[in-house]
Each structure stands twice: as C-alpha cells, then as structure tokens.
Amino acid sequence: MKNIRVFFIAVCLLFISFHSSSAHSWEIPPYPKTSTNEETIMIFSTSERPDENVIQSSLSGYRTLKIRYLFTDAFTGFSLKGQKHELEQFAKNFHQVKTVFESNVYTTDFINSGNxxxxxxxxxxxxRDRYGNRLTGKGVNVGVIDTGIDYNHPDLIGSYKGGFDFVDGDENPLEAMDRKGMTIHGTHVAGIIAANGKMHGVAPEVNLYSYRVLGPGGKGTTDQVLAAIDRSIKDKMDVINLSLGTNINGPDLPVSMALNNAVAKGIIAVTSNGNSGPNMWTVGSPGTSSSAISVGASTPTLNSPYLSVPSINGNIPLSPLHGSKKWSFDRSVPLVDGGIGKRGEIKKAEGKIVLIKRGGNTFTEKVLNAAKAGALGVILYNNTDGEFAGMVDKECPIPVASIPRNSGEKIQSETKRKALLATTIYKKEADLLADFSSRGPVTVNWSVKPDVTAPGVAINSTIPRGDYTALQGTSMAAPFVTGAAALMKQAHPTWKxxxxxxxxxxxxKPLFDHNEKLYKVFEQGAGRIQVEKAVKTQSLVIPGSLSFGILTEDFKDRTRYLTIKNTSxxxxxxxFNQETFHPNIRWELPQSFYIKPNEKKRIPIRVILTRKFWDEKEIVDGRLTLEAGHQKINIPYLFAVKEPSYPRIMGFSIVPGDKPGYIRYEAYLPMGAEEFGIALFDSETLSFIEFLDFKDHIGAGMIDNQLSLPKQTFLRKITAVAFAKNKGEEDFEEWSIPLKNIEY
Known part of the structure; x- marks a missing residue:
C-alpha cells in the first residue's frame, strides 16, 4: 500500500510540475563518457583538532585519497579528495569522524547590470575616531572571500595588503583575467568596500585582503570556503565579506556553522542573502548563518529597464552585459528566436531583437552573429536556473542584456506560436526590495533573514584591467554592509x-513596496542600513530580531530575552510602545526602566497566543518598538502558528556515477522526511517507468546515494522526480536527464 501511495503522490507531483509555471524543470547536457575513477570532495567534522600525521597514516591503505585542507579555527575537521567509495570507507573507519558533508558548489551572488x-x-x-581620524576604515582589516582581486587596479592598489589563493594554492589571489576563465566579481566587491581613486568605496582606507575561493566561472567548493574562513581567523581579520552562496536553506551547513564560529572569535562576518527571490524560503547558506550579517538587496534611485512582452505576465528585468552598447529602445521592436546564436541559425532578424540561449559559443560570438544578420539588439537567457552575468567585447555594435532562464523559455515558446513585439519600460525606483533578493525565513530554527538590506541594483564599481562597470545582486549589497561594519569598528574598536x-x-530604515505596504521582516530584515545613525546610536538592542519558533494551541507561549545596552x-x-494590537496575540513586556551610562540590562519578552488563527496564515511577523531616549528602535519578530509550508526537499542534483550505468544524487532535507523517493518518468509520454530509490524515516540534513539506472532508459529522455513528505506536507524537485551517451 505504501508504494501505491507514494506512486500516486509522484504521479500527481509530476503532473503539477509539467503544468505549473512555478515548477523547476531543466535539462542538463548529455552525459559525458564517465570514468570509474571520477573523484569528489568530502568534508569530515571531527571531535578534536585534526592531526595531519594521524590522518596521513590512516590514508595509507587508500589508493586515491588525498588531504586538501585542515580546519582548526572556524570549523574542526578536514577535507579529502578521492574516489567516492574510498571516501565512504574512510568515513566508516576513521574513529574521530563526527559528521560527513559532501562539498557543495558555491557561486557568486550577483547579476550583471554611487550609493x-x-x-x-x-x-x-x-x-572622528579616538585618534582624531575621519571615519574611512583606517586600520581595520577586511578580508574578501571571493574570486580574487585585481590588486593592480589604480583604485585598489593602495588598500591591498595580501591574501591567499585557495584555487591555485599560492599566495597570489589575483583575479583570473584570461579570456576563457575571466572573472570580475571579487574586484567589483572589493571596490564597493575599499576603492580609493577615481571612485571611493564605503571604507576607502581599510587594509584589504583577498582570499580567492571561486575560480573560473565564479565557482568553488565548500572546503575552499571553509579554508578561507579558517585563514581569516589566523590572519586576524576584523571583517570578512562572503558574496557567495548555495541554494540550500539550512542553518547546519558547514560554511554557516564556520561563520558562527568566526563571529564567536571576534570577526564581523557579512554575507549575501542570495538571488533566488522573490519567494519565501529562498535564502541559502551561508546567508543562513545565525551570527553573520545576512544582506538583502534594495534599489537606489535609478531608471531600470524592464522588458514587456504581450502574453508574458509581468515585466522582466533586463541586465545589460558589460562592454555592450547602452540598452535604449523607445518603441516596440519585433522579437525573434535565434537558438543558441550560431552562424546561420539566426534568421529573419533584420530590424529585430534576437532572443538567444546561453551556451555553445561565447557571448561575443552570439552578438556578432546577430549583428551580421541585421539585429538591433540581443537578449540572452540563461541555460540554468537564475540570472547570470557576463561581458562582451567592446567592438560588439548592438546592445545586449540578460534575463533569467524561466523568462527566456516562456518567450521562446511564444515565438513558436506567433510574432512577438517587445517593449522596453523604464521604472524609476528607490528603496524598493529587489525582486531577485532571496527571502527567509531560515528552516529548522525559523530565524529572520536577511538581517538588513543595502543597495544592490546597478552598482558601479571596479573590475579588472583598471575598468569599471555596473553589476547587481545581493553580492553588491553585502560589501556596502562590510564597509559600514569597518567604519563601525573604527569608531567603536571595543565593540563585539x-x-x-x-x-x-x-x-x-524599514522599506515599503510600491503600494506603501511594509515589506515582511523575512523579506527585508530590519530594513536598509543607515551608517551615520548606526555610528551615533545611543543604545543597542541585542539580538536585533526575535524568532519565537512554532506556537500552537498545545504550546501557546514562548519567552525570548533581549539585552539593552546604554552606549551614551x-x-x-x-x-515599549504597545500601540499595535492583534486580537490573537498578547505580549508581556517589561515596564519602563532606566539604564545608567555604559551599563546593560537583560529583559524577557513573552508572546502568548490568545486564540487560534483561523485563516491560512502560517507565519506571523511584525516589529516591537522600543522608545530608547530620543531614539525609536524597531525589533523585527517572527513566529509560526502551525508547521510552515517550507520546502521539504532542496538542492536536489544528479550527476554521472563512478562507473558506467550509474548516477549519483544528493538532496537536502531541512527537517528530515517520513518518506523520500525518486521516481522515473518518460519525458515524452509522462508514463511512469519505475522508482529509482525510496526511503522512509530519514533524519534532517544531506542525503546522497549512488544507483544504477534501469537499462530500459537507454537512449531515452527521462525525468527524475524527487519527492519528500514530512508532517503531512509533500514537496518535490525534478530534473530532466537525457541519457544518450551513458555507458552500459
């Protein structure tokens, strides 16, 4: 009966996935001919500080295993690289191992687009600080954990003091500048913090350090990021910036835990919240770190270009590529599909905008081919989830902009049915939450994330080779907060x-949407930072937000504590100002009180459900207001009134296995699962093939396995649907897999 029930769930979910506009469906390239010795990386958490000699001795019986990094400060453990089966065997035999993590892929949190x-x-x-210096970040050590920095840039050469390259394993964290693997992200982030030349960063006189953990394509591994956090503690950084992330919303990922430990050792950690908005639960690690400052993206005052296409709901944000001509169309222009932009593939493009899919050739080749076909402009859409950044050679004669994959696929589908006209709309926006900015809350502990927001749209900053460009993303918002934290550290050097x-x-500053409605606290946190007010504050409320967990009829109240410090x-x-009233909630708050200079007081905050919420509301959020002398301090709070509809499964991925005919998968289960499985369907007919895997009563965290694929899938295109059920809620993710080149 169980298998019948699970099969029914999978069929229903598959039907939903193929007919819902919000479903996640994508196609990966044909499998390469994989070798049986494909290697991977695993991270081992240990009960005591790792001893390299002991580990090396334990590796003597393994042919492929090699030590990559030892972690002693931010995270206790080590990472190994080798064949999967040997890593798994080692994990069973090495007595010091507490927990094993597979290495996730961390990517830059930015989108290509003076705050x-x-x-x-x-x-x-x-x-001025206590030495009479103006607040410029002077004397504060700031580490940028990213793609490296072009420290020869005229605006950064004076600030740069050193660092380490964990991609190439040397002490030269120079950003990659060769044409194939060129990145610009780390230099852009560094400029927002510390540029001191043609443009000025938030804190132009900091001591700037670079830790290169993301290589060509802006990708890196968990252990590289962990090693950089570890190194930043040893190098005595005051502030570190991580404009990177994964799509896994959980507080127990290694990098999130490492940041908590770094903060406990005195480092201010700032991280981007992610670019997977605008839906709830989209914050990813390390933005899920409870101690780090997680930053969402807001808009400065600007005229933003959006694409409007009939029959496509909503306006689509356009992100111009670096090096391209200015995107400027004041009339409706026909739009035509250009495939992947190969020569001869773009047809009937004269006087039109060409839609081209990413992949197969370079951005510049695509644009030049479109220009030769008479196109007025090019819109590139991603071939994976989310937005992307890129650049084209300056000789490209027409403008080019990027859009997310789902938007591009919708437009491409419409071009098959009818002729389309595209109109560019410009919106004047300021202090709005960027649509792409990931939202909270965090699963498991239900904490408020992001903590704050900062400008993250069309941010101009430094890039390699002495140049400048505008980018957007929470990657650009985080360094504004990092720079602000450096100024705070200079002004208040003893503050923790x-x-x-x-x-x-x-x-x-709390932010309001287009309709003057206050954004939810799990969308904007406390609001957009105001540095001058932060430096001058006369009082501190710690923590800056409150999470009360899940309250129900059986467990109606919970108490949390705040520490109020008088810094004047x-x-x-x-x-407390209790002007706001809700019939279902009663607050027990302290009576008014006084605090002497430089003293503090710990106070209880109790929330009580007085009656049941009968509507569909799951999450209750708002702000408590503390009158602190002449200041009004808003304290965001959040709690759930029933088990929330968080994603029961995240980060589902499938890759070729370690031997012919096999695949490996992994998925993250935030709260575990009563039932978890993967069902295979024919992508053409939607007919069920069989269950690839099924498990029940699984604990929270990452789950992975290597499995053989059924031979009847040979030369077929199948869809694998992973589904999880927990506490009455089902969720799923799907992945289309062409199996043309798999070996049997």
Whole structure:
C-alpha cells in the first residue's frame, strides 16, 4: 500500500510540475563518457583538532585519497579528495569522524547590470575616531572571500595588503583575467568596500585582503570556503565579506556553522542573502548563518529597464552585459528566436531583437552573429536556473542584456506560436526590495533573514584591467554592509561583532513596496542600513530580531530575552510602545526602566497566543518598538502558528556515477522526511517507468546515494522526480536527464 501511495503522490507531483509555471524543470547536457575513477570532495567534522600525521597514516591503505585542507579555527575537521567509495570507507573507519558533508558548489551572488550617500556614508566622514581620524576604515582589516582581486587596479592598489589563493594554492589571489576563465566579481566587491581613486568605496582606507575561493566561472567548493574562513581567523581579520552562496536553506551547513564560529572569535562576518527571490524560503547558506550579517538587496534611485512582452505576465528585468552598447529602445521592436546564436541559425532578424540561449559559443560570438544578420539588439537567457552575468567585447555594435532562464523559455515558446513585439519600460525606483533578493525565513530554527538590506541594483564599481562597470545582486549589497561594519569598528574598536550587527539593525530604515505596504521582516530584515545613525546610536538592542519558533494551541507561549545596552554618557529611559494590537496575540513586556551610562540590562519578552488563527496564515511577523531616549528602535519578530509550508526537499542534483550505468544524487532535507523517493518518468509520454530509490524515516540534513539506472532508459529522455513528505506536507524537485551517451 505504501508504494501505491507514494506512486500516486509522484504521479500527481509530476503532473503539477509539467503544468505549473512555478515548477523547476531543466535539462542538463548529455552525459559525458564517465570514468570509474571520477573523484569528489568530502568534508569530515571531527571531535578534536585534526592531526595531519594521524590522518596521513590512516590514508595509507587508500589508493586515491588525498588531504586538501585542515580546519582548526572556524570549523574542526578536514577535507579529502578521492574516489567516492574510498571516501565512504574512510568515513566508516576513521574513529574521530563526527559528521560527513559532501562539498557543495558555491557561486557568486550577483547579476550583471554611487550609493554611499544613500546609506549615509558621506555624513559619517565628519565623525572622528579616538585618534582624531575621519571615519574611512583606517586600520581595520577586511578580508574578501571571493574570486580574487585585481590588486593592480589604480583604485585598489593602495588598500591591498595580501591574501591567499585557495584555487591555485599560492599566495597570489589575483583575479583570473584570461579570456576563457575571466572573472570580475571579487574586484567589483572589493571596490564597493575599499576603492580609493577615481571612485571611493564605503571604507576607502581599510587594509584589504583577498582570499580567492571561486575560480573560473565564479565557482568553488565548500572546503575552499571553509579554508578561507579558517585563514581569516589566523590572519586576524576584523571583517570578512562572503558574496557567495548555495541554494540550500539550512542553518547546519558547514560554511554557516564556520561563520558562527568566526563571529564567536571576534570577526564581523557579512554575507549575501542570495538571488533566488522573490519567494519565501529562498535564502541559502551561508546567508543562513545565525551570527553573520545576512544582506538583502534594495534599489537606489535609478531608471531600470524592464522588458514587456504581450502574453508574458509581468515585466522582466533586463541586465545589460558589460562592454555592450547602452540598452535604449523607445518603441516596440519585433522579437525573434535565434537558438543558441550560431552562424546561420539566426534568421529573419533584420530590424529585430534576437532572443538567444546561453551556451555553445561565447557571448561575443552570439552578438556578432546577430549583428551580421541585421539585429538591433540581443537578449540572452540563461541555460540554468537564475540570472547570470557576463561581458562582451567592446567592438560588439548592438546592445545586449540578460534575463533569467524561466523568462527566456516562456518567450521562446511564444515565438513558436506567433510574432512577438517587445517593449522596453523604464521604472524609476528607490528603496524598493529587489525582486531577485532571496527571502527567509531560515528552516529548522525559523530565524529572520536577511538581517538588513543595502543597495544592490546597478552598482558601479571596479573590475579588472583598471575598468569599471555596473553589476547587481545581493553580492553588491553585502560589501556596502562590510564597509559600514569597518567604519563601525573604527569608531567603536571595543565593540563585539554582535554589537556592530545590532547597531546596523537597530537604526535601519524599514522599506515599503510600491503600494506603501511594509515589506515582511523575512523579506527585508530590519530594513536598509543607515551608517551615520548606526555610528551615533545611543543604545543597542541585542539580538536585533526575535524568532519565537512554532506556537500552537498545545504550546501557546514562548519567552525570548533581549539585552539593552546604554552606549551614551547619560542615563537613558526605556519603554515599549504597545500601540499595535492583534486580537490573537498578547505580549508581556517589561515596564519602563532606566539604564545608567555604559551599563546593560537583560529583559524577557513573552508572546502568548490568545486564540487560534483561523485563516491560512502560517507565519506571523511584525516589529516591537522600543522608545530608547530620543531614539525609536524597531525589533523585527517572527513566529509560526502551525508547521510552515517550507520546502521539504532542496538542492536536489544528479550527476554521472563512478562507473558506467550509474548516477549519483544528493538532496537536502531541512527537517528530515517520513518518506523520500525518486521516481522515473518518460519525458515524452509522462508514463511512469519505475522508482529509482525510496526511503522512509530519514533524519534532517544531506542525503546522497549512488544507483544504477534501469537499462530500459537507454537512449531515452527521462525525468527524475524527487519527492519528500514530512508532517503531512509533500514537496518535490525534478530534473530532466537525457541519457544518450551513458555507458552500459
């Protein structure tokens, strides 16, 4: 009966996935002919500090295993590279192993597209530190964990002090600048923080360090990021910036835990929240770190280009590629599909905009081929989920912009049915939450993320070879906060990381949408940072937000504690403003009280459900207001009134196995699963083939396995649907797999 029930669930979910506009469906390239000795990376958490000699001795019986990194400060353990079966055997035999993690792929959190005044940096310059220096970040060590830095850039050469390259394994973290593997991300992030030349960063006089963990394509592994965090502790960084992430929403991922440990050791950790918005639960590690400052993206004042296409709901944001002509169309223009932009593939393009899929050839080749066919412009759409950044050679004669995969596929499908006209719409936007900015809350602990927001749309900054360009993404928002944290550290050198974080949250500006409705706290956190107010704050409320977990009729109340610190030189009066009222909630808050200068008080905050929420509401959020002298401090809060509809399964991926005819999969189950399985379907007929895997009563965390594929899938295109059920809720992810080249 169980298999029948699971089969029914899988069929229903598959039907939904093929007919819902929100389903995640994509096709990976044909499998390469895989070798039986394909290697992977595993991270081993240990009960004590790793001893390289002991580990090396234990590896003597394994042919392929090699030590990559030892972790001693941010994370206790080590990473190994080798064949999967040997790694698994080692994990069983090495007695010090507590937990084993597969290495995830971390990517840059940015999208290709002078906000210092907006966040209050210019006002801060008039404030001086205890030595009489203006607030410029002078003397503060800032580490950028990213794709490296072009430290020869005229605007960065004065700030750069050193670092390490974990991609190439040397002390030269120079950003890759060869045409094939060129990246620009780390240099752009560094400029927002520390540029001091033609443009000025938020904190132009910091001591800038670079830790290169993301290589060509902006990708890196978990252990490289862990090694960089570990190194930043040894190098005595004051602030570190991680504009990178995964799509896994869980607080127990190694990098998230490492950041918590780094903060406990005195480092202010700032991370991007991710670019998978606007839906809930899209924040990914390390934005899920409870101690780090996770940053969402807001808009400065700008005119943003959007594409409007009849029969496609909503306006699609356009991200111009670096090096291309300015995107400027003041009339409707016909739009035609150009495949992947190969020569001869683009037809009837005269006077039109050509839609081209990413992959198969370079961006420049695609654009030049379109220009030769008479196109007025090119829109590139991604071949994987999410947005992407890129650049074209400056000799490209027509403008080019990128859009996400799902938008591109919808337009491409419409071009098959009828002729399309595309119109460019320009919107003046300021202090709005960027659609791409990932939302919270975090699964498992239900904490508020992001913590704050900062400008992350059309941000101009440095890139390699002495150049500048505008990019957008939470990658661009995070370094504004990193620079702000450096200014805070200079102004208040004895403040702990949690105090700097609280100051930025306590003084943030809450943001409102187009309809003047306040964004949810799990969308914007406390709001957009205001640096001058943060530096001058007279009081701190720690933590800057409250999560009360899940409250039900059986467990109606919960108490959390806040520490109120008076940072001024006078006695301060404090009282909670209880103007807001909700018939289902009662708050028990302290009576008004006084705190002497430089003293603090720990107070209880209790929330009680007075009656059941009868509507469909799952998450209750809002703000408590503390009158602190002449300040009003908003404290975001959040709790669930029933088991939330969080994704029961995330990060599902399938890759070739270690021997012919096999695949390997992995998935993340935030709260475990009562039932988990993978069902195979024919992509053409939607007919069920068989179950590839099925398990029940699985604990929370990553799950992975290597399995043989049924031989009847040979030369067929199949769809694998992973499904998970927990506490009455089902969820699924799917992956289309062409198996033309698999070996049997």
């Amino acid at each position: 210092n005044q907006l966040i209050g940096t210019e006002g801060v310059r008039g404030i 990381p949690e105090e700097v974080k609280a100051a930025l949250m306590n003084t943030a 030189n006078t006695v301060q009066h404090y009282s």
